[in-house]
Amino acid sequence: MSGAASGRGEAAMVPQVDFESYYGRQIIKTPTWKTPDVPLYLFLGGLAGASAVLAEGASLRDLPRLETVARGAAASGAGLGTVFLVHDLGRPERFLNMLRVFKPTSPLSVGSFILAPFSPLAIIAFGSKLTGWFPRLGRLAGVGAAAFGPALATYTAALLGNTVVPAWHEAHRELPFVFGGSGAQAAGGVAMLLVPIDQAGPARRLALMGAAVEIVAAESILRQRGLAAEPYETGRPGRLMRVARSATTLASVATVLGGRRSRVLSALAGATYVAASVTTRFGIFEAGLASARDPKYTVVPQRERLRQRQDASAKMTT
Amino acid sequence: MSLFSDIFSEGRLWGRLDDVTGDAGYDEHPPRMGFFTDTSVCIGCKACEVACKEWNEVPDDGYLLTGMSYDNTGALGASTWRHVAFVEKPFETVADRPPQGPPVTDLGMPGVGPPAREDTAAESGDGAMRWLMSSDVCKHCTHAGCLDVCPTGALFRTEFGTVVVQPDVCNGCGYCVAACPYGVIDLREGDGRAFKCTLCYDRLKEGQTPACAQACPTESIQFGEVSELRLRAANRLQELEDQGVDVARLYGADPDDGVGGDGAFFLLLDEPEVYGLPPDPVVPTRSLASVWKHVGYAAATVAGIGVASFLGRRRP
Amino acid sequence: MDLQNADCILIEGSNMAEAHPVGFQWVVEAKRRGATVIHVDPRFTRTSALADVHVPIRAGSDIAWLGGLVNHVLQHDLDFREYVVAYTNAANIIDGEFKDTEDLDGLFSGFDPETGHYDPLSWHYEPPEELSEDDRRHLREVEEDRASESSGEGHKKSHQAARSESHGSGGAPVLWKGRRDETLQHPRCVFQLLKRHFARYTPELVQEVCGIEPEQLRRVADALTGNSGRERTTAFCYAVGWTHHTTGAQMIRAAAILQTLLGNIGRPGGGILALRGHASIQGSTDIPTLFNILPGYLPMPQTSHQSLDEWVEADEGAAGFWGNVRPYAVSLLKSYWGDAATAGNDFCFDYLPRVTGDHSTYSTVKSQIEGGCKGYFLVGENPAVGSANGKMQRLGLANLDWLVVRDLQMIESATFWQDGPEIETGELVTEEIGTEVFFLPAASHVEKAGSFTQTQRMLQWRDKAVEPPGDARSELWFYVELGNRIRARLAGSSDEMDRPLLDLAWDYPYDEQGEPSGEQVLREINGTGPDGAALSAYTDLKADGTTACGCWIYCGVYAGEHNHARDRTPHWEQDVVASEWGWVWPANRRILYNRASAAPDGTPWSERKKYVWWDADADDGKGRWVGRDVPDFIPDRAPDFVPEPGANGPDAIGGQDPFIMQTDGKAWLFAPVGLADGPMPTHYEPPESPVRNPLYGQQNNPSRRKLDHPVNAINPSWSEVFPYVFTSYRLTEHHTAGAMSRTLPYLTELQPEPFCEVSPRLAAERGLEHLGWATIVTNRTAIEARVLVTDRLRSLRLGDRWVEQVGLPYHWGRNGITQGDSPNDLVNITMDPNVYIQDKVGTCDIRPGRRPRGAALMAYVEGYRRRSGIDLAHPEDGGADR
Numbered sequence A: 001m002s003g004a005a006s007g008r009g010e011a012a013m014v015p016q017v018d019f020e021s022y023y024g025r026q027i028i029k030t031p032t033w034k035t036p037d038v039p040l041y042l043f044l045g046g047l048a049g050a051s052a053v054l055a056e057g058a059s060l061r062d063l064p065r066l067e068t069v070a071r072g073a074a075a076s077g078a079g080l081g082t083v084f085l086v087h088d089l090g091r092p093e094r095f096l097n098m099l100r101v102f103k104p105t106s107p108l109s110v111g112s113f114i115l116a117p118f119s120p121l122a123i124i125a126f127g128s129k130l131t132g133w134f135p136r137l138g139r140l141a142g143v144g145a146a147a148f149g150p151a152l153a154t155y156t157a158a159l160l161g162n163t164v165v166p167a168w169h170e171a172h173r174e175l176p177f178v179f180g181g182s183g184a185q186a187a188g189g190v191a192m193l194l195v196p197i198d199q200a201g202p203a204r205r206l207a208l209m210g211a212a213v214e215i216v217a218a219e220s221i222l223r224q225r226g227l228a229a230e231p232y233e234t235g236r237p238g239r240l241m242r243v244a245r246s247a248t249t250l251a252s253v254a255t256v257l258g259g260r261r262s263r264v265l266s267a268l269a270g271a272t273y274v275a276a277s278v279t280t281r282f283g284i285f286e287a288g289l290a291s292a293r294d295p296k297y298t299v300v301p302q303r304e305r306l307r308q309r310q311d312a313s314a315k316m317t318t
Numbered sequence B: 001m002s003l004f005s006d007i008f009s010e011g012r013l014w015g016r017l018d019d020v021t022g023d024a025g026y027d028e029h030p031p032r033m034g035f036f037t038d039t040s041v042c043i044g045c046k047a048c049e050v051a052c053k054e055w056n057e058v059p060d061d062g063y064l065l066t067g068m069s070y071d072n073t074g075a076l077g078a079s080t081w082r083h084v085a086f087v088e089k090p091f092e093t094v095a096d097r098p099p100q101g102p103p104v105t106d107l108g109m110p111g112v113g114p115p116a117r118e119d120t121a122a123e124s125g126d127g128a129m130r131w132l133m134s135s136d137v138c139k140h141c142t143h144a145g146c147l148d149v150c151p152t153g154a155l156f157r158t159e160f161g162t163v164v165v166q167p168d169v170c171n172g173c174g175y176c177v178a179a180c181p182y183g184v185i186d187l188r189e190g191d192g193r194a195f196k197c198t199l200c201y202d203r204l205k206e207g208q209t210p211a212c213a214q215a216c217p218t219e220s221i222q223f224g225e226v227s228e229l230r231l232r233a234a235n236r237l238q239e240l241e242d243q244g245v246d247v248a249r250l251y252g253a254d255p256d257d258g259v260g261g262d263g264a265f266f267l268l269l270d271e272p273e274v275y276g277l278p279p280d281p282v283v284p285t286r287s288l289a290s291v292w293k294h295v296g297y298a299a300a301t302v303a304g305i306g307v308a309s310f311l312g313r314r315r316p
Numbered sequence C: 001m002d003l004q005n006a007d008c009i010l011i012e013g014s015n016m017a018e019a020h021p022v023g024f025q026w027v028v029e030a031k032r033r034g035a036t037v038i039h040v041d042p043r044f045t046r047t048s049a050l051a052d053v054h055v056p057i058r059a060g061s062d063i064a065w066l067g068g069l070v071n072h073v074l075q076h077d078l079d080f081r082e083y084v085v086a087y088t089n090a091a092n093i094i095d096g097e098f099k100d101t102e103d104l105d106g107l108f109s110g111f112d113p114e115t116g117h118y119d120p121l122s123w124h125y126e127p128p129e130e131l132s133e134d135d136r137r138h139l140r141e142v143e144e145d146r147a148s149e150s151s152g153e154g155h156k157k158s159h160q161a162a163r164s165e166s167h168g169s170g171g172a173p174v175l176w177k178g179r180r181d182e183t184l185q186h187p188r189c190v191f192q193l194l195k196r197h198f199a200r201y202t203p204e205l206v207q208e209v210c211g212i213e214p215e216q217l218r219r220v221a222d223a224l225t226g227n228s229g230r231e232r233t234t235a236f237c238y239a240v241g242w243t244h245h246t247t248g249a250q251m252i253r254a255a256a257i258l259q260t261l262l263g264n265i266g267r268p269g270g271g272i273l274a275l276r277g278h279a280s281i282q283g284s285t286d287i288p289t290l291f292n293i294l295p296g297y298l299p300m301p302q303t304s305h306q307s308l309d310e311w312v313e314a315d316e317g318a319a320g321f322w323g324n325v326r327p328y329a330v331s332l333l334k335s336y337w338g339d340a341a342t343a344g345n346d347f348c349f350d351y352l353p354r355v356t357g358d359h360s361t362y363s364t365v366k367s368q369i370e371g372g373c374k375g376y377f378l379v380g381e382n383p384a385v386g387s388a389n390g391k392m393q394r395l396g397l398a399n400l401d402w403l404v405v406r407d408l409q410m411i412e413s414a415t416f417w418q419d420g421p422e423i424e425t426g427e428l429v430t431e432e433i434g435t436e437v438f439f440l441p442a443a444s445h446v447e448k449a450g451s452f453t454q455t456q457r458m459l460q461w462r463d464k465a466v467e468p469p470g471d472a473r474s475e476l477w478f479y480v481e482l483g484n485r486i487r488a489r490l491a492g493s494s495d496e497m498d499r500p501l502l503d504l505a506w507d508y509p510y511d512e513q514g515e516p517s518g519e520q521v522l523r524e525i526n527g528t529g530p531d532g533a534a535l536s537a538y539t540d541l542k543a544d545g546t547t548a549c550g551c552w553i554y555c556g557v558y559a560g561e562h563n564h565a566r567d568r569t570p571h572w573e574q575d576v577v578a579s580e581w582g583w584v585w586p587a588n589r590r591i592l593y594n595r596a597s598a599a600p601d602g603t604p605w606s607e608r609k610k611y612v613w614w615d616a617d618a619d620d621g622k623g624r625w626v627g628r629d630v631p632d633f634i635p636d637r638a639p640d641f642v643p644e645p646g647a648n649g650p651d652a653i654g655g656q657d658p659f660i661m662q663t664d665g666k667a668w669l670f671a672p673v674g675l676a677d678g679p680m681p682t683h684y685e686p687p688e689s690p691v692r693n694p695l696y697g698q699q700n701n702p703s704r705r706k707l708d709h710p711v712n713a714i715n716p717s718w719s720e721v722f723p724y725v726f727t728s729y730r731l732t733e734h735h736t737a738g739a740m741s742r743t744l745p746y747l748t749e750l751q752p753e754p755f756c757e758v759s760p761r762l763a764a765e766r767g768l769e770h771l772g773w774a775t776i777v778t779n780r781t782a783i784e785a786r787v788l789v790t791d792r793l794r795s796l797r798l799g800d801r802w803v804e805q806v807g808l809p810y811h812w813g814r815n816g817i818t819q820g821d822s823p824n825d826l827v828n829i830t831m832d833p834n835v836y837i838q839d840k841v842g843t844c845d846i847r848p849g850r851r852p853r854g855a856a857l858m859a860y861v862e863g864y865r866r867r868s869g870i871d872l873a874h875p876e877d878g879g880a881d882r
Ligand SMILES: Nc1nc2c(c(=O)[nH]1)N[C@H]1C(S)=C(S)[C@@H](COP(=O)(O)OP(=O)(O)OC[C@H]3O[C@@H](n4cnc5c(=O)[nH]c(N)nc54)[C@H](O)[C@@H]3O)O[C@H]1N2
Pocket: C012, C013, C014, C015, C016, C018, C019, C020, C040, C041, C042, C043, C045, C057, C058, C059, C060, C061, C062, C238, C239, C240, C241, C242, C275, C276, C277, C278, C727, C728, C729, C730, C731, C732, C733, C734, C735, C736, C737, C840, C841
């Protein structure tokens, strides 16, 4: 038995790396966040946040069907998301401890203080819209939710980015755009699915632009992040990411070609957007777990960093 | 913006920080306490593991033969706060190593067959291998990822400069788990909360030595003031170098490293990753400014495309 | 012992870091100060990991290796000549009749092939030219003996000298100080005998027997010799890797010879440290749980000893402190029988039981199986797991009328009747076992007060920390109570047989918690004088019955009515030898024979190794031994003192005789008496071995004790059916037979399953997989264990062949949190003739996969027996020579 296993990545993309590890064991812990709770929460947060923005636009532009659906998506996204978030806790009954302190260093703390106002606002806005009660309050709540919406849709990227999980941390610049774009795409998608095509114009545009942002950002991870991007391309997370991207592309093509003409096509494209957005979150989530499990992703870049520092200081001294 | 740069600045979130306790808001406080673990004298007796569990009433971690040399607890975790790693290793690289015994061809009565090879120094000689042992523990980082991200305040910095979880506050969100660059803290299955070494906070308050250090027979685990331990570590390294040990190195002792130096640091006899330690750990919040900045841009983008979706002609 | 002062430490036959981690801190400290640490062990262990040099050795071959080192020293004149000439018996000339193993193909002169015993008569020192009256008397005896031997008459008396049950720790006395040739040139002087005896232990032979490269031998020899002499010292440490052999006592002798030649005995940082086992195992030899000695190593009387005089005669009158045996013996009898012991009744000497032969543990087990031994107490012992040949142990326990088990846990030795391995195979049937088992819960060491005597002969007091749970009681309570109840039953009896019990000084009051006082018992052991006050030194003991003392070597532990075992002055508040930490017998002396730390003229050998020296100016010019420790010498005996011819006891100790417990005051390179298997160590193969003894036709120790029983079938030597060597040992994480560790989650999780360790080569050879299962087979039985394939086990090259060793930690049994087969079921019982201990080394086969279950296991082992050609009529011979 050789004590320190010499790990070898299965990757085909990056040059094979030799590195040492402790019996091939991971160095950092695999995040304890559960599937599907957390990927679904990521998705729902994005959906809710972007939907709140969509709803407010619809309200301003007087597109009531769109507004109702988007408000519904924002409210249920926030509500359901909160349920998943609480369910993921080791001690769910202590959920409210999240609000004991406010810590800018903790995206989860910040997120809690985003989700905490957003959820009631979105629910009030939706309720008011649905029932017609307290219209003024509803309006105000809608504006409030829209104000928090973009933050809700993107802060979850900070949540992942501010960890030591290589695939997440290394992608912390791109992930907010991926999540934001993906959230917009989901919000647009839900509306395309449920809103007649004549009122769904903004939804289509939102979805298209969101999809574009997401694809560009995701592509940029693969281009820029070297070894840390490998988990997004290999194994199960790689497959999820590819499926998501194909679906997004397909939905976008369908939207552009027939979104304005066919209700069926619009609905199908919308549903595909939603599915793609969900899949993206699972892909990203699982890529993170995979990168935590394999010590390669922790050791190799750190070794490389050390080497570069040594080279630099050698240059300075010689 | 100045508040932003204040919160996310060097010294607060990364880099050198000489008075970590004062920074955490203690006006008057005892000196920062920690460990210097000198693995060159560790005999792998695991007294530290057992003493820690006894004192802190940590449950057992299961009965599993891992086959990882004599390490059957595997790693630090919620129920193993001290963990002794065992590494069986040739002196040089794997390739340089002299082969172990002759190739086996005769499966008949091999114990009595003639040796297949003449050159056998490796079989009977010493020096062909080393057995490294190292007792790992929470590093009580100057910039502790776990502490930074804990949303409930369950994790806090004590007056001794150590990092401790309050089990009555923790809600098991698991964020700390993903934020520790060393893979130390974890949620305990069946309990749901996060646990790790407390640096025996209760004993420290009584002026006592932590249980693990107390139990260590060879003074591999040295407890004391971090500033003093750093000197001791440097001296020990020098001593070993003078004795011709050229593989020794300090790990976590540098206040300028990615976590601002560890409160519990080590003298190792091989690369950190050989022991399951990250070679160049960096606290995740070092990038927090960049993280929030990009989130900000992305949020603006979402808002922007939201607005843009409604631009253009309204269809009749 | 002061390991931290050593310049070199050789650890062999012990896994010190794992089995003695706390003591090992001193090795670490020595290393920090620059000492070289060497570990000689079949395996690369946690001790090896900290050592500078690890030398892998074939288990059981240590004498060949040590002999190689002795040879190296002698051939290159590397001994510490001044020391050797002055302080050892190197100069003594040995009887002309003596024949070496080199002359007799593996036998010393005096061997009786019928009994397997040696008559050590021909090993004697040649008498001095000028015989004293005493010497002349001795000589007459010797000559008579010789005459009776040649006439074939009973050679009983002299034989006994080679038998260990007949003498205490001082060893048998020599007849006279003998003729010496201090030029060491006489062909029959010990030095020359030694040189000739070890001449064949060349580096090549060592390689052939031990699998150690000549280069390694050189390296270690250089380290040892380079760290010995005036300026430097080397220490040795050993434990059961040496003691558990049919040649165990001789392995330790070999080390003693080496250390004596290098001048490392009685000096700081020198010596040979026996790492004792259980917390107070040293204590339980000082105040023994052995059948053949009494407290303070007084020999148990033999049936031939009709009176006190006869009993002490052998020792009395000899030179040295053993010459004073009578006061120790009388004081012991006084402490047993108090007022009943008077000069008129020989101080109740007749009440002492007599030894009639070998009543050691393994003989007792055989007797159980054969129906001779009907009742048994197991107090703090778990032989069903911990003793060699587990099956024999259990078959013995199953054939008793009653069995009392006092233990902390429900151990296998108390539950064998319901779930032992023999129940599985059908060899035993629960309903048919007649043994009535009484299980009595015992209080553990933290649940009762008392003293431990540790490795360095130090007594340390322990207070009670917690109350024992439930009905658990201390040993002291149990035995006091048992004594009280038996004596109450017998009260009024007029049967002479009951007198020893009824006359006992048995007065142990209980305290408020219902416990007898342990400190009172320690005081009784310390001894009291005519005024009833605690004595302060064994030199105060009297032979007239005015003093009582339960163990003479412990006299002084209660000096001044103070329990010195309880002394706990921290080292920074006291002298360099920490004399106020605990109490060390004898006389709180930390290093024995420390007179040897000074040169013959009484000056320190060197400033660096200064320890005890002669201060000629002290006491107004009368002079006195002074130094860092209590001098182990007569305080005012000048270095140039020469005893009167015919002097006895301490008076016979010369100023240059540091070894005051030896009758000639010298360290013995050659043991003229006292050992059952020869005056010098020599290499024999273990009773089971795949290797032919390259030295002699004599394969095994000729005087080894065999245990003849079908369940103890020995694997034939060189059998191809059992090609591998196995040895057993401990893990830090567990304790001995496991009841104190397998039952605790925190320890069990650290080593959760029984395993065996094998080299990668052996794994490949037999198809063993890392973490898979293996079945290990001997002619006793087969067991299974998980496999660890590790480079820590080396394939050894012996000359033109390979030897593979299987390592077996022995802690597991059928009870506890995790269970498994016990390696002791594989270990055969063949014993060292000096101390009746088993050989931990054996041969085996190893195969991948789990073992057969139930009756199929019996058939499986039967197949091996058949194939190995074992003759069940003489199973103990294992096919090798007798
Ligand atoms: N943790 C722990 N400590 C203990 C104990 C325990 O069970 N657990 N038991 C205590 C007791 S009762 C005792 S007696 C002591 C024993 O203390 P040790 O004798 O130090 O312990 P063992 O593990 O039996 O070690 C013997 C070493 O000898 C090696 N060995 C085996 N055969 C041979 C041989 O033929 N030659 C040589 N040179 N080496 C050989 C083994 O590989 C092993 O490394 O430990 C005491 N300390």
